[in-house]
Amino acid sequence: MLAPLPKPDLPRSLSAAIIRGIRGCCPRCGQAKLFGKFLKPIAVCPHCHQDWTHQRADDMPPYISILITGHVLVPVIIYFGAVADISMAKALAICLALAAIMMISLLQPAKGGTIALQWWHGMHGFVPSGKDEANESAHPPAGTGPWA
Numbered sequence: 001m002l003a004p005l006p007k008p009d010l011p012r013s014l015s016a017a018i019i020r021g022i023r024g025c026c027p028r029c030g031q032a033k034l035f036g037k038f039l040k041p042i043a044v045c046p047h048c049h050q051d052w053t054h055q056r057a058d059d060m061p062p063y064i065s066i067l068i069t070g071h072v073l074v075p076v077i078i079y080f081g082a083v084a085d086i087s088m089a090k091a092l093a094i095c096l097a098l099a100a101i102m103m104i105s106l107l108q109p110a111k112g113g114t115i116a117l118q119w120w121h122g123m124h125g126f127v128p129s130g131k132d133e134a135n136e137s138a139h140p141p142a143g144t145g146p147w148a
């Protein structure tokens with residue numbers, strides 16, 4: 001039997017967990033970095049000992065990056081096509097550079113948020129889920145709270 005994980009400052013909601021993930025912090029404790037390399041999450045959090053090997057972000061971070069980049073760049077593309085007085089080659093070069101920069105810079109936050117979402121809902125082997133831990137922390141069983 002595995003020892004229970006230490007109880008850090010758990011996020012109180014899904015959005016709090018996702019914000020921690022977007023910031024590149026451990027969604028469970030918020031005290032350690034979630035990524036060891038650019039898109040490679042650490043195996044185990046050094047602060048709260050949460051096992052992050054269960055994450056399966058797969059293609060979700062690129063989908064999120066492309067979705068946001070596309071929606072942000074559409075007005076820029078329309079501006080270049082309808083208002084700006086620059087050549088098509090310059091407009092294309094600017095838009096492609098902006099798209100590449102935005103997509104690469106959004107990948108890690110999108111992956112952190114995706115991992116936090118999976119952890120919160122207990123997907124792919126995250127047991128107990130972040131939601132269950134947060135509920136248990138907010139409503140401990142009778143006789144186990146700090147006032148027991």
Ligand SMILES: [Zn+2]
Nearest residue numbers: 026029045048
């Ligand atoms: Zn942690």
